Amino acid sequence: MLPKVTIIIPFFNDKYVPIAIQSALDQTYPNIEVIVVDDGSTQEVDKIQPYLDHITYLRKENGGTATALNHGIEHATGEYVAWLSSDDMFLPHKIQAQMDYMIASNSSVSFSNYHLMDKDNQVFIPWCGKRFNPYNNAKEVYESFRVENPVNGCTTLIRKDIFDKVGVFNPGFLYTHDYDMWFRILLNGFHMHYIDQALIQFRSHEESGTSRFQPQILHEMKTIEEHYRPILHDYLEKYAVF
Template sequence: MKISVLTPSFNSEKYIKKSIDSVLAQTYTNWEHIIVDGGSTDDTLAILKNYSHLNWISEPDKGQSDAMNKAFKMSAGNLIVYLNADDYFYPNAFQDIINVFKNNIGVDIVVGNLHIDRNGDITPNTNATVSWKDLSIIKGRFPLNPVSYCYKKCVQEKIGNFPLNEHYTMDYWFLLRAFYLFKPVKIENFLGCFVFDGNNKTSVIVDGFSIQMPHALKFAIRYTPQRFFYVYKKLLLHKRNKSHVSLLLKKLRKKIRK
């Protein structure tokens, strides 16, 4: 089985060498590494030119989703994993993933654990859910970074391109559909590290819930319309929902309980 490692990149000189080297260090060697760069103006391209094994392009794009879609179209592997230019894999990650796919024929998606590096403070993240029902009501934690999951190519072929107008939660959009339409499995292996330095997009999202909620509602309408009002109620009363309507309903519920 061949793994296609897909990396969207833009002005990534600070981290991209470590990301590339983490792929080269893999104990499992049947992989390709594709990098789609958005026209970097720093030294990113100079770094890429030092690696003859890379398949890469650099051209203006419409954002990360566009770069991810381009990279997917260039891929030739049976399995797909995205590696952001500022993150990295652990050496046995690919072998751990391959072992699961080989030993579990019906599995379509493998989700593992990861570490989060917040300016040198490294902490484990082990509580990712693989339940589409949990994701649909924003319960539990969805896999925080693509360095921690890998899936069969048919998954993305079925779901389609990442929306070009989605710049922050394309992963949540994708995983909702992937977990609903295909079979995921959670393993306890740590696959890589998510570098959270205060400058990447995940770092600057102020209210992730308000961005995820519309995706959850649209998903319910399209795939599980019979659950729509249940999902809407759960999201409206969600502890992370800071809307005035939500706060009013929560106060009313407390009064009724008294």
């Protein structure tokens, strides 16, 4: 049997959640489970009701996206974990494309490119992410983290046992817990492999956290970069991982 993939959807008062859930259920990869983690929502919960027979629904007190992801990871039964924000959507072949690549290359972490869509699900910037050489790009990815974060968290697919080695998402970072995680993955010697396909649609809208909390996001990013980039520099110089 093919390895199981758990798709975790953190949810908090988001009207777009049915689109996210349906895109997870519509995956062409046959062995998936979908976990929706309700992070103490007070609105839009009724939109999940039609899907309850097809998903695992977990409700917890509000604690932020990192805590919701960690709760989902704790309950995941898959060998691999994907994360889908409740206002974004996976393209139907997202999981299949990554599993094909990761099994063939024996890799533990992969990510892809993505399209930017608006509030009406219309793509207005295709291939929005940074692109790398389609082959042997692990070194490029490491080097990229010296100056930027090239990874959209919802494009990732990660072997679940990675979290046993690097730890789970840090709830101290309300908005950039993913950025912190990527550094920990890289510094533990796990290459993040880029797949040159656009496999999700990432939503840009006025209600998104990315739009509403820019000052906080920038502050957290600065904290992470000041801590990890010198360590990354020394790691790359010392171990010459490539």
